[in-house]
Amino acid sequence: MSVARLPDRLVGHQRRFEKRFAEYFDGLGSVLDVPAFSRFTPECLQLLRELSMRGGKRMRVVLLYEAARLVTEEPVEGLDAAALSVELLQTHGLVHDDLIDDSATRRGGPTTYYAYRERYPAHPRAALGLTVLAGDLALALSLRVLLDAGLPAGVRQAMVEVQTRAAADTFVGQIVDLERDFAASAPDVEVLHDVADRKTARYSVLAPMRLGLLAAGVEPGAHEDELRRYARLTGICGQMRDDWLDLFGDEAAMGKPTGGDLREGRRSYAVTRLLAAVTGSERATVEAALGDRSCAPDTVAEIRAIGERHGVDALMEDDMRRHAEQARQVAEGWRGRWRAEAVDFFARVPRWSVERTG
Template identity: 35%
Template sequence: MNHDHAPLQRRVTAALESFLTAQRERLSAIDSALLPVADALTEFVLGGGKRMRPAFAYWGFVGAGGQDTDAVVACLSSLELVQASALIHDDVMDASDTRRGLPAIHRRFADRHAAEGWAGDSEAFGRAAAILLGDLCLAWSDELFDGAGVDTVAVARARPVFDEMRTEVMAGQYLDVLAVATRDTSVERASKIAVYKSAKYTIERPILMGGALAGADDALLKCYSAYGLPLGEAFQLRDDELGVFGDPAVTGKPAGDDLREGKRTYLVAAAMAAGSPAQREVVSTLLGDPDLDDRGVAALREVIVSTGALATVEARISELTAAAHDALDGAPVEPGAHAVLTDLITAATRRAG
């Protein structure tokens, strides 16, 4: 059974649009030079994304018996501002020039600096602007979370989950950066990064946040964790796979970008664990080469397939999604929410991106 997620997506986008319009006026009142900042963030936040985190949070809320209001949707839309902050900073760290098929924020401001003929280094200006804009999104996530008009007792229940999530994603991001620097290709490290950088942040914490907002009991929250954590890991594994084998028209990033960035993903770790010395040498030599061309990408893909790493990841995704289904089937969730949360298992792990 397939449910239409578009109405909720539209409501999340409308809540963000209203919030960002008010913030634009606020920045404009400080100085008109901040209007390009407001415009860039508005276009970035509203211009793409599947609104997956607010969806898990919303259906976690409804599943726990919460009563739908526009204020609740706006409160949970704060997750999109956390996501925007993470993506903006991620692109700086990875030196990625594109995001969702458009110039990354740091690239946009570097290009503006160059076009205007301003003093100093354009690339440094772009990075500085992106760091500040990412920080601004994170600060704004708090404002929207607290100021959407939801009952303060309910907000206080959900606040620890919101805070924990943001700490975890930054911890996961650092471990990801560290693994690239130390050339750590262990499966254990790759799994931990997947859990903290993505699994908890994308699904487990949002659904727990929605549950807490609705006053869910410990038994339901435990079911939500048992559903969200494996599904979040499956989502990250699929995302890593798309980063190597995905269609740029779907992913919005050049083919093989994760390989050029040297990402120590579970996919790469599985290839290193199963590979021959010659295959491991190919990975060690090519992974993380910023000038990696199509031939190099093809060589790395060949190793990932021939070592069985791709099949290993596919099997792991199947195992994790089965665990999510099992957890949901045993959960005391409102029937309508149960059906949508079942659909979201497919939406989070589909091959199309």
């Protein structure tokens, strides 16, 4: 399977999961113990459903199913519950991320926070509180769906531990991500790598792989070091790509404007590399834009041109490809132990992640 064909592989997993996710939300009202008088709880569940079902590549779900296929091509009980858990944890993250960033839109629709602000304009504190609680509910549901799964108690417990650890790692990653941008100087690359690992890789790559292996009857702890290394490298090159796209990407392909990291004052991979490359008036231009939420598109375009002139875009692409190659080599080491077709998939994922345009 070529890198170019990798997205086609996602479609089957995505379609199957989308149907299962919709069924889950359809039945959620009868599962939760909601007071009959409550109007806000059904509203909260509807907002979570709208956000959860509104697009997304479902790459975590794909990694989960493909991790089980490393072991067997037969149907594996528990994968659907694990997939729901993974995406509900993602929903939790989206709700809170959008609140932290004060984002108005997500995936072509209003964020949960802005939906509440629109519904209750006279009650801003209630809108804020309801948003936090919506995210918290998504987190609780991500664990409950595992506890309610028809799996042996030991497997359920192990899966809950995976997700609990992934959530905690992500929260720490979010904290140090904010802390990174408070520093007087730009962070070094190891700090950026650590933030990417904790904030993204552990819950987006490592946890789905652990869950898939657990469902297939394999104890992931026996392969912990190589799974962690693969996840970290894949997460790093994926985060680099996100940061690259935010400055050098095609707005039409991404469906959103570039320059978000500049406007928010984030010391991303691209911004950090850019600051290290420029001096004098060019540096002054970048520093003036950093944290300016009203930064005009023309200024972002000027800064993009500065970055291209100094080869920042090309240097970042080289870094991405190097990390993707290292991740591929980790996956290649699984040959002979696990099924070749699934190993092929994991060997190609890092390269695909750095070639995407959105």
